[in-house]
Amino acid sequence: QKEVEQNSGPLSVPEGAIASLNCTYSDRGSQSFFWYRQYSGKSPELIMFIYSNGDKEDGRFTAQLNKASQYVSLLIRDSQPSDSATYLCAVRPSGGYNKLIFGAGTRLAVHP
């Protein structure tokens, strides 16, 4: 079992819809969770992070965390074609240090 799992996609949604990206992780002691966006040919850029159970909202983005189910998700409201990218889920495992374990990423395609 991979430590951080994501559906590779592509996830195709129409412009204006809600895109839902999901991630599960295996280390129950994981401390914090990050979502990165990566455009083709570019480097990963941080969208947001979450460390407490529940929802965290930032503009059109909402991160949701359920530690009991070892599940974290990212919702993108009012999806735009410019949101088309690969979204990487990253998990900070237990045991100290600032290491992140990345999932393989979900490719999102928003079509007009």
Place this chain on the structure above:
Amino acid sequence: DAGVIQSPRHEVTEMGQEVTLRCKPISGHDYLFWYRQTMMRGLELLIYFNNNVPIDDSGMPEDRFSAKMPNASFSTLKIQPSEPRDSAVYFCASSLTGPNQPQHFGDGTRLSIL
């Protein structure tokens, strides 16, 4: 503020040659990470440093790879000798200490070994 700076942006070289990738972390960051990204394997952590000391190099694929961090503002990743299967995008990232501190990535070096 300047972000993580990597050089070169692109490198094309022949098999067997030595390749050196360079990284300047964000000033004040005490963690530095080297990653490799390919379509097949995704983003792989190769090695990371804390306060210039290597903490975990278990991701380094083999002895042909080595990394150093002689001071807080500079790190190198060296491949000697290089092989075509080393072709990938290599990213450097840095962060502050803390469970909620994100990693900030450089623009990467696209390496092609012919």
